[in-house]
Amino acid sequence: MPDGRPNLNGVWEYIGTANWDIQDHSPAPGPMWQLGAIGAIPAGQGVVEGNEIPYKPAALEQKKKNKANWPAEDPEAKCYMPGIPRATYMPFPFQIIQSNKDILMAYEYASANRLINMGKPIEAGSDTWMGTSNGHWEGDTLVVDVTGLNGLSWFDRAGNFASDKLHVVERYNRRSNDVMDYVATIDDPSVFTKPWKISLPLYKRAEKNAQILEFKCVEFAEELLYGKYKKQPTK
Amino acid sequence: MRQRVLTSLMVLAAVLASVLLVTLPVIGQAPATKAKKSAYKPPKLPWGDPDLQGLWPGTDLIEVPLQRDAKAGERVEVTEEEFAQRQAKAERTAENDRVAYVAKDSKVGINPPGYWLEHGRPQKITSLVVDPPNGRIPELTDLAKQKAAQAKQAKQGHGPNETWEDQSLYDRCITRGVMGSILPVIYNNGTQIVQGPGYVAIRYEMIHETKIIPLDGRPHPSSNVKSYMGDARGHWEGNTLVIETTNFLGDKNGIGLNGGGTPHSADMVLTEKWTRTSPDMMEYTATINDPKTWVRPWTVRMPLRLNPEFPLYEYACHEGNYAMFNMLKGARADEKAAEEAAKAGKK
Amino acid sequence: MRNTLSFSVALVGFLLAVSPVRAHHAFAAEYDGKKQVHLEGVVTQMEWINPHTWIHIDVTEPDGKVTSWMVEGGSPNILLRRGFNKGSLEKGQKIAVDGFQAKDGSNRANGSNITYPDGKKLFLGSSGTGAPADPGPGK
Numbered sequence: 183m184p185d186g187r188p189n190l191n192g193v194w195e196y197i198g199t200a201n202w203d204i205q206d207h208s209p210a211p212g213p214m215w216q217l218g219a220i221g222a223i224p225a226g227q228g229v230v231e232g233n234e235i236p237y238k239p240a241a242l243e244q245k246k247k248n249k250a251n252w253p254a255e256d257p258e259a260k261c262y263m264p265g266i267p268r269a270t271y272m273p274f275p276f277q278i279i280q281s282n283k284d285i286l287m288a289y290e291y292a293s294a295n296r297l298i299n300m301g302k303p304i305e306a307g308s309d310t311w312m313g314t315s316n317g318h319w320e321g322d323t324l325v326v327d328v329t330g331l332n333g334l335s336w337f338d339r340a341g342n343f344a345s346d347k348l349h350v351v352e353r354y355n356r357r358s359n360d361v362m363d364y365v366a367t368i369d370d371p372s373v374f375t376k377p378w379k380i381s382l383p384l385y386k387r388a389e390k391n392a393q394i395l396e397f398k399c400v401e402f403a404e405e406l407l408y409g410k411y412k413k414q415p416t417k
Numbered sequence: 418m419r420q421r422v423l424t425s426l427m428v429l430a431a432v433l434a435s436v437l438l439v440t441l442p443v444i445g446q447a448p449a450t451k452a453k454k455s456a457y458k459p460p461k462l463p464w465g466d467p468d469l470q471g472l473w474p475g476t477d478l479i480e481v482p483l484q485r486d487a488k489a490g491e492r493v494e495v496t497e498e499e500f501a502q503r504q505a506k507a508e509r510t511a512e513n514d515r516v517a518y519v520a521k522d523s524k525v526g527i528n529p530p531g532y533w534l535e536h537g538r539p540q541k542i543t544s545l546v547v548d549p550p551n552g553r554i555p556e557l558t559d560l561a562k563q564k565a566a567q568a569k570q571a572k573q574g575h576g577p578n579e580t581w582e583d584q585s586l587y588d589r590c591i592t593r594g595v596m597g598s599i600l601p602v603i604y605n606n607g608t609q610i611v612q613g614p615g616y617v618a619i620r621y622e623m624i625h626e627t628k629i630i631p632l633d634g635r636p637h638p639s640s641n642v643k644s645y646m647g648d649a650r651g652h653w654e655g656n657t658l659v660i661e662t663t664n665f666l667g668d669k670n671g672i673g674l675n676g677g678g679t680p681h682s683a684d685m686v687l688t689e690k691w692t693r694t695s696p697d698m699m700e701y702t703a704t705i706n707d708p709k710t711w712v713r714p715w716t717v718r719m720p721l722r723l724n725p726e727f728p729l730y731e732y733a734c735h736e737g738n739y740a741m742f743n744m745l746k747g748a749r750a751d752e753k754a755a756e757e758a759a760k761a762g763k764k
Numbered sequence: 765m766r767n768t769l770s771f772s773v774a775l776v777g778f779l780l781a782v783s784p785v786r787a788h789h790a791f792a793a794e795y796d797g798k799k800q801v802h803l804e805g806v807v808t809q810m811e812w813i814n815p816h817t818w819i820h821i822d823v824t825e826p827d828g829k830v831t832s833w834m835v836e837g838g839s840p841n842i843l844l845r846r847g848f849n850k851g852s853l854e855k856g857q858k859i860a861v862d863g864f865q866a867k868d869g870s871n872r873a874n875g876s877n878i879t880y881p882d883g884k885k886l887f888l889g890s891s892g893t894g895a896p897a898d899p900g901p902g903k
Contacts, residue, residue, distance in 0.1 A: 184463030185463065191613045262733075278613075279611050279612070279613040279616055281462075281612050282463055283611075286611045286618050286627070288618065288629060295625060297609075297611070307730070307844040307850065308844060308849060309812065310733060311731065311733045334736070395642065398592060401591060404589070408580075408581050412580040413580065413748070413752070517884055517885060518882075518883045518885070519877045519883050521883075525800055525862045525863060525864070527791040527792060527795055527863075528791060532885065533842060534838070534842065535842055578793055726845070728845070733813065734815050737811070737815060738815065739836075740794060740836075743793075743868075748867075749868070750867045
């Protein structure tokens with residue numbers, strides 16, 4: 183960029199299975215046999231450094247409950263905004279618009295977006311789905327401090343979660359024209375016994391005229407959410 | 418040689434732009450009735466594009482009607498008397514908002530408290546629609562009138578809130594569409610421009626939209642790809658950002674407040690222009706060209722004021738949409754009550 | 765006093781007529797115009813969410829029974845811009861609410877008037893950051 187900072191502009195996407203399960207996992211049948219192999223869960227390499235998530239015992243029970251209630255309880259199924267860090271590794275692209283001031287990240291999934299404030303840090307006035315992001319540069323690495331998350335999004339489809347005490351510190355480093363390294367430190371003392379890290383590469387979408395499209399998924403989730411309250415056909 | 422021609426063309430474009438600005442009617446702020454010559458050149462970003470960045474909420478324009486009162490004819494500005502009335506009304510609203518205690522005999526309503534809204538600043542403009550010259554939305558085509566009649570027909574015998582589809586796209590928290598995201602309403606009229614090399618991005622607060630506009634002249638996708646917010650392509654004409662948006666989903670939302678009004682068709686072409694006329698004013702125009710729906714194109718114009726005190730906050734609508742559950746449950750409760758009353762009546 | 769009242773009624777009428785508030789998810793679809801309620805309770809939680817905030821209160825009946833209600837307010841973004849934040853309405857604060865009860869009979873009401881026990885309106889003006897119209901917090 184003209185100010186000497188790395189240029190993170192572009193359409194980026196993660197390739198991998200982190201959204202299924204941030205830890206490594208074997209393949210498994212999906213929830214709907216009618217989809218056959220299309221609906222099955224692929225195997226995956228994990229993106230958690232050390233592959234262990236240091237849950238407190240009660241929190242681990244909650245994670246298991248979440249997993250057992252998947253997909254109905256997964257906020258992704260409801261078309262709820264994925265929060266940070268999940269938005270980064272959804273199977274949908276996102277675009278970074280880096281100005282001479284702040285940095286905008288627009289995610290294709292559910293039209294989620296957030297503005298990373300690069301000026302004087304601001305405090306979160308309320309808890310939100312995409313959090314309050316304050317960023318600064320450390321050399322060539324963009325460091326983003328995310329607070330004010332509401333604790334209602336999950337980390338993946340395996341039920342991994344945190345609370346509204348979650349504090350995420352993200353590091354974005356463009357290691358080449360086409361690859362950006364992403365490391366997110368996850369800190370939530372009410373859920374985990376210590377901080378831990380998610381680490382994964384992001385790839386630049388290389389098509390000519392790559393763009394994010396629109397995925398407004400509310401309509402796909404309405405039957406799931408409201409179906410039992412609609413007028414039933416008279417018997 | 419090419420560089421000189423290019424420079425001359427740019428100078429010509431700038432001169433033309435300032436001439437055009439002189440002949441436009443004044444956009445109601447100061448008492449002057451004649452158009453001020455605006456030779457304002459916005460600063461340039463490091464990559465050469467004009468800098469339009471900032472927070473440009475439409476809040477000031479709350480209370481300017483979309484369509485002009487028929488009595489005003491082709492008058493773009495209100496009379497001095499009408500303006501005085503607007504000012505007086507704004508003062509009364511502000512005074513009312515300051516009443517700290519609820520009066521003992523005050524009526525209980527079904528809306529949140531009035532002071533929990535945002536308010537405009539009195540404006541001189543008679544309406545947001547400026548073309549056709551009478552400031553009113555043109556007539557619907559026969560096709561559009563037919564569709565409206567059919568939609569009304571389909572609702573016969575259909576109860577309220579049978580399903581979520583009986584609510585608007587806004588109340589379902591899906592979208593307000595492009596125009597619905599910028600026409601001023603009772604609150605959350607936040608609009609923000611963020612620019613990057615080769616792109617302009619426009620954020621709309623309600624319902625957390627981001628319109629990304631590539632400036633590289635790439636083509637639109639084919640008509641196989643349609644969306645609520647359409648597909649935008651931009652270019653500069655002098656210091657004016659011109660955005661052409663196509664590939665809309667048709668027969669969904671309208672062009673009115675919050676995306677209400679007659680649904681536009683998939684063939685609509687929306688042309689928006691953003692021109693910074695001073696350090697803290699932006700002229701925004703939008704021309705709606707949808708020959709399937711309106712008999713002629715029409716244009717909306719809004720003067721937007723830079724307001725650094727109006728940051729956008731997250732408007733996660735769908736995630737907090739208790740109201741949808743409550744409306745459906747309410748309708749089911751009403752139906753049950755009616756059923757039971759009917760049974761009791763039969764006994 | 766009377767002028768203020770008639771103006772308030774007129775203003776409400778005006779707002780109902782021209783603003784999208786009434787159309788915006790039609791409160792009338794959720795609430796029963798025949799079931800006006802007056803609640804006095806203690807805040808247990810405030811959800812700073814859109815499209816409407818929800819204030820949860822515990823109401824103690826004369827017989828000592830405690831019922832939980834949720835009260836629908838306006839959009840939080842307006843308050844955030846006026847300097848209020850999630851700490852502005854604390855757990856344990858006593859408030860009073862006038863509104864109408866949900867059609868399905870559940871303990872939900874719209875917050876037409878939301879005040880401190882002395883009748884002072886909640887979230888009036890700004891948060892006390894020196895804005896001109898700021899009457900200061902109530903108790």
